[in-house]
Amino acid sequence: MIKPGDNPEHWIIDEKTGRPKSPMKQPGYYPGFSTLGQKAYWDATTRETVEKRVKETPPIRFFSAEELTLMTAIADRLIPQDDRVEERRIPIVNVIDARLSAEKLEGYVYEDMPIDSEAYRLGLKAIEAMAVELYSKRFIGLDGVRQDLILKSIHDSKPMAALELWKGMSVHRFWALMLGDCITAYYSHPWAWDEIGFGGPAYPRAYMRLEGGQPEPWEKPEKRYEWRAPLTSISDRYEEAGGGEHPRQGGTH
Amino acid sequence: MSSQPIDGEFQTPTTSEKILGPMQRISPEMQRFSDNELVDYCIVGVGAAGGVLSQRLAKSGFKVVGLEAGPFWDTERDWVSDERGSHELYWNDLRITGGTDPLSLGENNSGKGVGGGSVHWAAFAPRFHPSDFRVYTQDGVGADWPLSYEELKPYYELLEREIPVAGPAYFPWGDPHGYPYGPHPMGGVGDVLVKGCSNLGIRSCAGGPVAILSGSRGNRPHCIYRGFCIQGCKVGAKASTLITHVPEALEHGAEIRERSMAFRVSLDGRNRANGVFYYDREGREHFQRAKAVIVSGYAIETPRLLLNSACPGHEKGLANSSGTLGRYLMAQAGNVVLGRFEDLIRLYKAPPAHALSEEFYETDPKRGFARGFAIQTVGPLPIAFAKQMMAAKGAWGWGLRRVMMDYNHWATLGVLGEILPWPDNRVEVAEQKDQWGIPVAKVTFSLHDNDNKLIEFGKNKVEEVLWAAGATEVVQEKRYAHLVGAARMGSDPSSSVVDKFGRTHDVANLFVCDGSVMPTQGSANPGLTIQALAARTADYLISQGDQIFTSEKRDMTRPPVRTELSPAGTFVHGVPRLAHV
Numbered sequence A: 001m002i003k004p005g006d007n008p009e010h011w012i013i014d015e016k017t018g019r020p021k022s023p024m025k026q027p028g029y030y031p032g033f034s035t036l037g038q039k040a041y042w043d044a045t046t047r048e049t050v051e052k053r054v055k056e057t058p059p060i061r062f063f064s065a066e067e068l069t070l071m072t073a074i075a076d077r078l079i080p081q082d083d084r085v086e087e088r089r090i091p092i093v094n095v096i097d098a099r100l101s102a103e104k105l106e107g108y109v110y111e112d113m114p115i116d117s118e119a120y121r122l123g124l125k126a127i128e129a130m131a132v133e134l135y136s137k138r139f140i141g142l143d144g145v146r147q148d149l150i151l152k153s154i155h156d157s158k159p160m161a162a163l164e165l166w167k168g169m170s171v172h173r174f175w176a177l178m179l180g181d182c183i184t185a186y187y188s189h190p191w192a193w194d195e196i197g198f199g200g201p202a203y204p205r206a207y208m209r210l211e212g213g214q215p216e217p218w219e220k221p222e223k224r225y226e227w228r229a230p231l232t233s234i235s236d237r238y239e240e241a242g243g244g245e246h247p248r249q250g251g252t253h
Numbered sequence B: 001m002s003s004q005p006i007d008g009e010f011q012t013p014t015t016s017e018k019i020l021g022p023m024q025r026i027s028p029e030m031q032r033f034s035d036n037e038l039v040d041y042c043i044v045g046v047g048a049a050g051g052v053l054s055q056r057l058a059k060s061g062f063k064v065v066g067l068e069a070g071p072f073w074d075t076e077r078d079w080v081s082d083e084r085g086s087h088e089l090y091w092n093d094l095r096i097t098g099g100t101d102p103l104s105l106g107e108n109n110s111g112k113g114v115g116g117g118s119v120h121w122a123a124f125a126p127r128f129h130p131s132d133f134r135v136y137t138q139d140g141v142g143a144d145w146p147l148s149y150e151e152l153k154p155y156y157e158l159l160e161r162e163i164p165v166a167g168p169a170y171f172p173w174g175d176p177h178g179y180p181y182g183p184h185p186m187g188g189v190g191d192v193l194v195k196g197c198s199n200l201g202i203r204s205c206a207g208g209p210v211a212i213l214s215g216s217r218g219n220r221p222h223c224i225y226r227g228f229c230i231q232g233c234k235v236g237a238k239a240s241t242l243i244t245h246v247p248e249a250l251e252h253g254a255e256i257r258e259r260s261m262a263f264r265v266s267l268d269g270r271n272r273a274n275g276v277f278y279y280d281r282e283g284r285e286h287f288q289r290a291k292a293v294i295v296s297g298y299a300i301e302t303p304r305l306l307l308n309s310a311c312p313g314h315e316k317g318l319a320n321s322s323g324t325l326g327r328y329l330m331a332q333a334g335n336v337v338l339g340r341f342e343d344l345i346r347l348y349k350a351p352p353a354h355a356l357s358e359e360f361y362e363t364d365p366k367r368g369f370a371r372g373f374a375i376q377t378v379g380p381l382p383i384a385f386a387k388q389m390m391a392a393k394g395a396w397g398w399g400l401r402r403v404m405m406d407y408n409h410w411a412t413l414g415v416l417g418e419i420l421p422w423p424d425n426r427v428e429v430a431e432q433k434d435q436w437g438i439p440v441a442k443v444t445f446s447l448h449d450n451d452n453k454l455i456e457f458g459k460n461k462v463e464e465v466l467w468a469a470g471a472t473e474v475v476q477e478k479r480y481a482h483l484v485g486a487a488r489m490g491s492d493p494s495s496s497v498v499d500k501f502g503r504t505h506d507v508a509n510l511f512v513c514d515g516s517v518m519p520t521q522g523s524a525n526p527g528l529t530i531q532a533l534a535a536r537t538a539d540y541l542i543s544q545g546d547q548i549f550t551s552e553k554r555d556m557t558r559p560p561v562r563t564e565l566s567p568a569g570t571f572v573h574g575v576p577r578l579a580h581v
Helices: A036-041 A044-055 A065-078 A093-101 A116-135 A144-155 A171-187 A190-196 B048-059 B084-089 B135-139 B149-162 B188-200 B246-251 B298-308 B382-392 B397-405 B449-468 B527-544
Strands: B018-020 B024-026 B039-044 B064-067 B096-098 B255-257 B261-267 B273-279 B285-295 B330-333 B336-340 B355-357 B373-377 B410-417 B426-433 B439-444 B473-477 B480-484 B510-512
Touching: A036 A044, A044 A190, A044 B084, A065 A093, A065 A116, A065 A144, A065 A171, A065 B397, A093 A116, A093 A171, A116 A144, A116 A171, A144 A171, A171 A190, A171 B382, A190 B382, A190 B397, B024 B246, B039 B048, B039 B273, B048 B064, B048 B246, B048 B527, B064 B285, B149 B527, B188 B355, B188 B373, B188 B410, B188 B449, B246 B255, B261 B285, B261 B298, B285 B298, B298 B426, B298 B439, B298 B480, B330 B449, B336 B382, B336 B449, B373 B449, B382 B397, B382 B410, B382 B473, B410 B449, B449 B473
Parallel strands: B039 B064, B039 B285, B064 B255, B096 B439, B285 B510
Antiparallel strands: B018 B024, B261 B273, B273 B285, B330 B410, B330 B480, B336 B410, B336 B473, B355 B373, B373 B410, B426 B439
């Protein structure tokens, strides 16, 4: 997850000073909180699983070199990490690649979708075609706002270009597939747990302070800071995604 | 504070036994039958129903083989306190999903491995209401069950003790009753539910009913409130048939054959089932001979197996003379409503399932639709919560990062709404094949007018509850929970697949026992009812004895309730039942 330059234009803005805020080792409102710091209290199988995630980034097997560059640029917009110092960025594309190269299914395919690996190949092709059609440039050559505009139109299920290619599958299901996979990679990482204040594994030790949002002795209280997204992005606002019902859901009840 | 326990890191105990939670061990040595041996019962699927059936039938002296497509778990070595790492608990093989409201399958509702869905359920264990058994008579929609609540009640009482269920001493809805184990302490989400409901004058109940131990019992410790219920309970506090019934089935000589994928139920020349074809883990074909077959594969794999077992005389699929096999598939409306609070909630603590209200369960003519819904706590961990925000707020990019940084400020409640049985919601077999070459299931699901009205009302009511609890922002995502139906029971062979004991109308020694037999589903999580139905079917089979293996006769006599078949230790704990209920 290397980002050439680390240009302050891509940094988040400190709401207090109005100035770009330099990347942090640990963004989020729980400074000093470390789930991994508690790993000795976890059961051995969980500890191995989570540590492996941090220590070993799976190699790229599925994406071609071109697809990899493009997918990396897309993932940088879907889950931007410009507020993280480079050595604390969380690998996303390698995790998606590992699932696709292992041909791991998640139990079902929508009748209006190809299988996941084909959906990615088609989606990447269509996104690149949109960049060329709209701006006569490759996607990776576009500035952040234009990249976001392309992705936002997929989010809205109204792609601005490459309509022939998009006819090959349901646009909103592809959006949910791609963003969902990015979410799984990012929010399964203990550094993301530290960022959001999620307590992480707690077997066999247990949680003991269940009510009132109280922290455990090893958890940290919240310390908020106010921030704005970089001016080079448009993703820091909430608009309902297009396409009606919401695909790809895990269990709840 | 020290980051190291006094004795160093926790390590998995060295043992050749299978470990089920920190206290329970079972020997991997079990009874092994050869394929050629004629066993009494071959049960396909060792989940919520298959686990209970195999325990009771083995305990009564029958030779039982359970074929399970997934692994026989060792909970200490195979399971993790981790969302992404729990992928293998689910049915991940190919299925096709379609219709106007296609269902998410896989981890949403489909288990694989011994214990089945009871491994990854959230463990809410409410009973169905008496009205659920006569929906057509009362409301003119759906169907009536061929049995009454009263007939199932003794099995609810039994299973509530066997698994057991923790909850309030007085549960006010449906047929009011109390629970044998005390309610759990409250988490932040349950507090929100109770507060919001109280402010609106809606009755709620806290700390259950859930099939999670609030006090330790036998070789199972009490809950530790770590929140990973639907990733499989490593603690052994949450009930699954893997730890509640299967160990005793093995003690009594049942064989559970793991990684065995059934693909055809076989008939002899006299219209009687004589065994099951299956593939082992290496893909080798086997045939297990049996005097009777019980299919317990749940609402998708059960109809898929029977449809794939079509043969001369049963061209539309086995046990499908009515044409209803695969039809009347149901999922419950499961909209998740999320509210943001100024105060911290930390929703990941406590079991996701720990407070509910069934105040809106029954039909209210003033609402303009039949049947109702429940309100329940849910507890999405970070990946699930982020995906809910993707759906509910359209979040992505920096917006997603921002709302996730507020994860600890959100509380999440679920609608659990009754969607009616419709013939066009169904399971068929598709042209595509799975890794064994078996045609896969195609699932079609579409909402109808009553369903849409019910969902809209339920969603709005839960939003009201969150506002009343003090939320500063409320959003929701549409989704579905659970799967039942598709091999429904009924008295009329022309409109149902099995009779009220689970025997197929078409083949006298072929049974279906799982959630697929349900004619309607109420607004209660189906797990307890599935297990209660399995205990009742077992009592029937035991009462009928060898008649099942030899006779075409259909004796519909209600069997006695065999409390002596409950797993050892069932009756050593529990509060006395309230005298008037």
